[in-house]
Amino acid sequence: MDPKRELSSIDLGALVTELNRYEGAKVDKAYRYDEDLIRLKLRDFDRGRVELMIEVGDVKRAHVADAEHVADAPGRPPNFAKMLRNRLSGADFVGVEQYEFDRILTFEFARDDENTTLVAELFGQGNVAALDETGAVVGALETVRLKSRTVAPGTQYEYPASRLNPLDVSFGGFERHMRESDSDVVRTLATQLNLGGLYAEEVCTRASVEKETAIAEVTDDQLRALHDALADIADRLRSGDVDPRVYEEVLDGDGGDAAEADSEADDPETRVVDVTPFPLAEHEGLPSVGFDSFNAAVDEYFYRLNRQDETGDDAAPADASASRPDFEEQIAKQERIIEQQTGAIEGFEAQAERERERAELLYANYDLVDEVLSTVQEARANDVPWDEIADTLAAGAERGISAAEAVVDVDGGEGTVTIALDDEDGNATEIELDADAGVEVNADRLYREAKRVEGKKEGAMEAIESTREELEAVKRRKAEWEANEAEDDESASDDENEDEEYETDWLSRSSIPIRSPDDWYERFRWFHTSTGYLVIGGRNADQNEELVKKYMGNHDRFFHTQAHGGPVTLLKAAGPSESADPVDFSEQTLREAAQFAVSHSSDWKDGRGAGDAYMVDPDQVSKTPESGEYIEKGSFVIRGDRTYFEDVPCRVAVGVQCEPVTRAIGGPPSAITDRAAAQVTLEPGMYAQNDAAMMVYRRLKERFADQSFVRKVASADQLQEFLPPGGSDIVD
Template sequence: MVEFKPKLSLSALDLAACVYELQKALPARVNGVQALHSRSFSLELYVPNSGARSLVLDARGFMFLTDASTKRVVASQLALSCARLKGLWLRSASQLDFDRVVTLEFSEDYKLVFELVGKGNIVLLKEGRVVSALNYFRVKDRVVEPGSEYTPPPPRGVDLGVSVELKGETLLQALVHAYNCPAELMAEALFRVGVEPSLSPGSVDGDTVGRVKGVCAEIIGGVRGGMLEPNLVFSDGEAVDVHPILFKHQGLRVELRPSFSSAVAEYYEPALKRLLSEEAVEELSGRAKRLLTSAAKSRQAAQESAEKAEALRSMAEVLSQNPLLFELALRAARNKSAAEVSSLMEPLGLNVGEVNGISLVLSFGSASFRFDPRRSAYDNLGSLYDEVKSLRRKHEEALRAAEELERQAKGVSVEADIERKRVLRLSVAHRKWFEKYRWFFTSANKLVIAGRDAQQNQAIVKRYAKQGYTALHADIQGAPLTLLMAESDDQSLYEAAQFAASYSRAWSAGLSAVDVFYADASSVSLQPPAGEYLPRGGVMFHEKNYVRGVTLELSVGFLAIEGEPRLNAWPSAAKVGYTCARIVPGEDDKDSVAKRLLKILRQAGGEYQEYALTLRVDELLPLIPGPSKIVEQT
């Protein structure tokens, strides 16, 4: 087994699978563009007959199609430029040879090129010329600048069909260096052929190298043709890699997923959430700093206006107490006699500046005022007092502006602090194995888990179903396999049944109650009896008992796992956790219910208040089974 390193970027093989799945979803209309962070954005798509999807492009190394909605987090010039794609149709997706370069073609001759070479880049083209890009550069063989004709990056290695001399310390290194083929694929091909990757290149004959290349080509062709087995690779309970096919050489535990995009999303989205929060903190902190800088400038302006107003007021008092001298000075200014003006004004403590037939500038301290010698002393004093009033208004306005900016900065700083805590929560939370499923603890502190999809339903049966546990399923097509992982009692059984019922299709159908059947978990399997058919992803109950008329109702709130707070939903029959609200099937869409629940949770107070402030709507959405109604908040 070769040394394992967690995947930090999708390979060319991964991109081939991404392109295959994306192409199957096209054409799709672009409904919007959202900047997720400084090096990624998502195209919000509408796929006919399928609905809304998001295509995430991250130049750090990831691309996938997801059902999750995305929101703008940061400002991005590239995303702003790509806003012109809104309303256009995404018609096709293609991979450049077998390189890590994907081209998306839109109507009106627009293209978006996704390059995972070098530092990564995303380039928007119109009629083959660069409109905008994440990174602009000019090198010997390639230019990416606005208006330049687009040239794709050069291939990393030669085609698998070409024979070249192998150079390197090991056979794996030599093959990866020579051919345009990812290391993980080459390692898998060596494993399947039975060749040790650490051998020296010179110790392997050409026929063996040919067989290795043949396996690579076969795998590539299969992926391009849709022969996929999407999976996540786990180590110590954490997803550490993602593949479009089953790789045997790594020797780690794998879990299949329904699509490669869903596998990539599951692998990537936790890191994305942390990154989004980190960038949001940075943006909010910068915004708060800019607001405080503006507030300081406003306070400085207010101070200067106050000082000038005070100086001019003092000048006005001096001149008002000596109106005759002021009138004589104005007459001298009309005669352009600067010396005479100085002899009249300087004894009063006023400095004389410009003197001519139409202007007389007097100053007191650091403040000066321009008088009009053609007007009377009375009129000039009126203008001076008006200036004093104007400066005082400016002082008050600048102070109010400063206070408002400081208030805004304080609010933004609070937001940044909340985001900082959110980053910490996402970064250090110690997730338990059961949190990948739907879960809760009964009033008797017994763990109940339920599948989020058909694959998880089957995984629960394979790994955890055993004699003494109780398996449950709502008596309706489209329901999770639910497992009470302890000896059953009447109350725990009903709570588990309510959980199974609430997360079934009965909720979206608007039913208020549904029957739930159950059996000892040992009588549940993935194999139907002879002559019967079990749908793909289905689970077979070989015996059934019933809990009739189970009401659909969930409590939403907080609880702690080994001292760490968690947001969760559980059957309302269970008296556990800190309940903030109860929901039942209704007519309000999930998004609006999630937003209302978020406000309720943030107002809950108590020991979970700080945790509640770090929550977002997207963390509530998975807890809501479908259209709902909030019937009680506590």
């Protein structure tokens, strides 16, 4: 059986539904490989990196590809790729449609200055054309000049002549088309009804109609059964009820088709032959692999098909040539993507901050806001029309009544009143209020909106994780290549940016670019030691349990305090998905981890200036108590010898990091000094945690010329995350 090399109309119908889930993704760059493969690199703030592949040569396909299935970018872009970059870079993906029942997909992209339609013709010779807002062709892979249609720059794009859509045809129309044929059932379905050979046979099988039956001999009941089978396929496509399959074929020892699979074979060799959005009765005898989405199945199928074409089988292709890859360009590309993705996160942060500030303004002007709302509510209780309420407030404003002067708009249809309040800088901020609710309810609504937006930010941060992982993978490949190339080039280190001293005078800069991090450990207590190792601690019993069960590696170190009520603290030898070798941690690294454990324990909360901590290996930590004993949630049994750290000072430093990322950081002072552009050191004292955080925020803010930067990356709320429970005093 020859492998399928082109997607069918039914395949495209199933793909369109899934591709439209990427609506809103932004185009980063366009590439052209060889003569007939187009790659659009997009970023989706929910899913991260998106690779849209359109191929119109011997293989005809259009789908989103896994990043690992995408070849490195080609060299200098040809003119078509340059044109796509000029028109699509920064554009939003609006959606994709299948043109009638043809093998044509139209991708729509919108940008403030211009919109672009990309038409992918996945039939015949294949073509991709870019159209402007008027439908005129801006550029195309191939110029087409036929009697029936023209596709050329400067002309209006012309679709091929319409074809009957078998999935939409009524039974009457279906019966008429079938009866007009002088061929057999399967050929009529394949050509006159445009189903193609495979799905024409599938419909016959599902309808239990012999495919070679002459149309003249087909009964009305058989026609009805054929139409019902078509309708069932149509319903599955419209509802998205897919059960994708990649079908394989078992090969014999010579690479040919095997008549029978050897039941004794442990691992028979296979090749892919088809991909379908749901199981086909026509392929019942073939082994298949299921997928969660049809797009994923299509991607896997064509990836394996390409490997088969390159190697003659489904084995992995040979290693790339020994020429040095352009690691710098790959790194720069990933960094640009991350910078663009973080722009969206900054937008969410700014929006959440605005909502919180608006809520705080309501409380700061409580009496005035309450007077406005009470006035409106009293009037409505007396059935005063909204127009009269608005007129009364306007008249009050003219007389200089403060509450009335604050009212900007009254919307009776929505039941809202919009007021303007001055912030601490004297700028007027408009706030829309629910006229039926009180000040507290309206403020709570704004706080909840801030939390909702922050939830979107968290989703966006998770979405760029794959891009960051790819960046780190490129950096590792670069380091490995250089290490093998020459011993003296091993200076390229993953910790280079981490240990870099601050040479830029960040405090005096009028504007500091924000580069938000997205690290898996940020929901825990955390810091990086002065030697670059990660230390994480639990914030509660649930996180203590999670750290030990999920994140404690064989070569990590477990820290806890002698005092009751301390967090589980782990000194990590490697990341959660990385393999680690035994590490000989320095004494300074160990003492910093111990100080972190002590500072976040009850030693600080009780006002003690120092405390004791101990360290054990992971295999000494157990959740199994002695017979007859009980262990509370978040607690553990420690067996064996312990290494003690005595009289460890209770001190933390909290500061602002400006490179390589921008964020609030906190931890032992010795670990924070070289990473923070500005920092404040604290010890146990009299100020409550939130008050201490505000004091630190004000001190840090006044040190920077760009005070808005501090507000965005190190607000009092963010700084409070790094402060121990209990009272604190500022040391310096």
